[in-house]
Amino acid sequence: MTPPLYEVRDLVCSYQGKKVLGIERLDIAADGPTAFVGHNGSGKSTLFRALAFLLKPESGSLTFLGRPTEGHEELLRRDVTMLLQDPYLLRRSVFENVAYGLRARGERRGIEDRVAEVLEMVGLSADFAGREWYQLSGGESRRVTLASRLVLRTKALLLDEPTANVDEENGFLIAEAVKNAWLRWGVVPLVASHDLPWLDEVTDRRVHMKRGRIVEAEVETDFLL
Amino acid sequence: MSNDEQRPSPGGNRVRRASREVNALGYLSEGFLQGISLIFSMNEEVWSAVSATLRLSGLSMAVTLLIGVPLGFLLGYCSFPGRGVLRVVVDALLSIPTVVVGLLVYAFISNRGPLGSWQLLFTIPGMAVGQTILALPIVLSLTASAVENTDHRLRSTLLTLGARRWGLLFSTLREARHQILLAALTAYGRVTAEVGVSMMLGGNIKWHTRTITTAITLETGKGEFSAGIALGILLLAFSLLLNGALSFLRRRDAA
Ligand SMILES: Nc1ncnc2c1ncn2[C@@H]1O[C@H](COP(=O)(O)OP(=O)(O)OP(=O)(O)O)[C@@H](O)[C@H]1O
Ligand SMILES: [Mg+2]
Numbered sequence: 020m021t022p023p024l025y026e027v028r029d030l031v032c033s034y035q036g037k038k039v040l041g042i043e044r045l046d047i048a049a050d051g052p053t054a055f056v057g058h059n060g061s062g063k064s065t066l067f068r069a070l071a072f073l074l075k076p077e078s079g080s081l082t083f084l085g086r087p088t089e090g091h092e093e094l095l096r097r098d099v100t101m102l103l104q105d106p107y108l109l110r111r112s113v114f115e116n117v118a119y120g121l122r123a124r125g126e127r128r129g130i131e132d133r134v135a136e137v138l139e140m141v142g143l144s145a146d147f148a149g150r151e152w153y154q155l156s157g158g159e160s161r162r163v164t165l166a167s168r169l170v171l172r173t174k175a176l177l178l179d180e181p182t183a184n185v186d187e188e189n190g191f192l193i194a195e196a197v198k199n200a201w202l203r204w205g206v207v208p209l210v211a212s213h214d215l216p217w218l219d220e221v222t223d224r225r226v227h228m229k230r231g232r233i234v235e236a237e238v239e240t241d242f243l244l
Numbered sequence: 245m246s247n248d249e250q251r252p253s254p255g256g257n258r259v260r261r262a263s264r265e266v267n268a269l270g271y272l273s274e275g276f277l278q279g280i281s282l283i284f285s286m287n288e289e290v291w292s293a294v295s296a297t298l299r300l301s302g303l304s305m306a307v308t309l310l311i312g313v314p315l316g317f318l319l320g321y322c323s324f325p326g327r328g329v330l331r332v333v334v335d336a337l338l339s340i341p342t343v344v345v346g347l348l349v350y351a352f353i354s355n356r357g358p359l360g361s362w363q364l365l366f367t368i369p370g371m372a373v374g375q376t377i378l379a380l381p382i383v384l385s386l387t388a389s390a391v392e393n394t395d396h397r398l399r400s401t402l403l404t405l406g407a408r409r410w411g412l413l414f415s416t417l418r419e420a421r422h423q424i425l426l427a428a429l430t431a432y433g434r435v436t437a438e439v440g441v442s443m444m445l446g447g448n449i450k451w452h453t454r455t456i457t458t459a460i461t462l463e464t465g466k467g468e469f470s471a472g473i474a475l476g477i478l479l480l481a482f483s484l485l486l487n488g489a490l491s492f493l494r495r496r497d498a499a
Binding site: 168 | 395397398400401403404405406407408411415418419
């Protein structure tokens, strides 16, 4: 049996001493996409930042594919990528943005083809590659930032609200892209979103969060209503 | 002249004053025309001052950027104890008067000064020392600000894309590139426009250390407006060009 993608144990994260995340136990499977849902401020982004090794947890332990992660964050950041909730485009062309992570990994050959491939996956024609970062609409820039993560084919792909600012048609395209990342390349997508019908397209596996904790689905709906 | 003017009349004073103004205007416009013709006739004195200005500012800017950009970058990028104090000191040096720099450097490089044996006084390199001291705080402070003002999401973005220490550093430098160029242009503006340092350390020696600004000072003092105007036009053209480039960059950056 393959180990889980992540095993989270007694994880505590705080901002300026204020505890916002406390997860006793959470296993995230490596055999397909998982969705994370919960109210604003329930801790989805904070959990994702910890899983992407951007935020150092205050305490607790984290394993990645069965191996402890502490002290190996820099190496592990090459196996995990994250699309931030409020993504940022580098002040460069679209091509340079998407190629950035490949270049950082020392890849030299086949970059053009791989960039074109992921741009197509997010519904952007090849001539977008030549555009500058300031020549894009909000939804287009978001899709470029998604493409720049997809292209890396990392083991885990954390997407924090990937369909904000994106219209229905392109939302559908993104759902396809996320599923294909799993089916074609074995990239495990973890997706946080408030768009439940859209999430249904991607996966029926759900993790519910509330006030920085993991809750059972039934419990959550009880509290919500 | 009209007959009216020659005839003494109660309104004579007013007329005379008006004609004096016409003369003053003529005097200025004549100076302006002469100035233009000086520029286009490649007057040697004018061009010697231009060439001294370009060599001097080129030298001081080269040294300033070589020191200022890397140090300014580190000042904005790294956190270390005393960084805040250093930032305040550098910002305070932004408004250091040119004559104070002139005085201090003079004391060091004059014959009796500690660096007197280097024979830097009244030479272009000697003036460049002063101008570098003038320009360095500008480049340091604006470069540090440029780095500090990069988007707060930049670091996490680069990390999620897999950048490591050096990639992080160079990509941050690249994100701030327009602002850093802005810093360089601002410093260049200060250096080409200053008089105090060039006058005190250069001595305004004809064919040698006479720059555009010191030449204007001298010519105006002698009442030689046409030469002053010629040089003024050139200096103005310089700064217009520079400010054009600055506002172009600023607008592009705001896009
Ligand atoms: N940088 C920060 N500094 C201080 N508090 C923060 C910071 N970021 C988030 N918080 C707090 O942490 C808690 C969890 O925030 P988080 O962003 O993880 O929620 P979320 O589930 O992603 O919400 P949303 O659905 O609005 O994106 C919130 O109470 C929030 O106010
Ligand atoms: Mg969030």
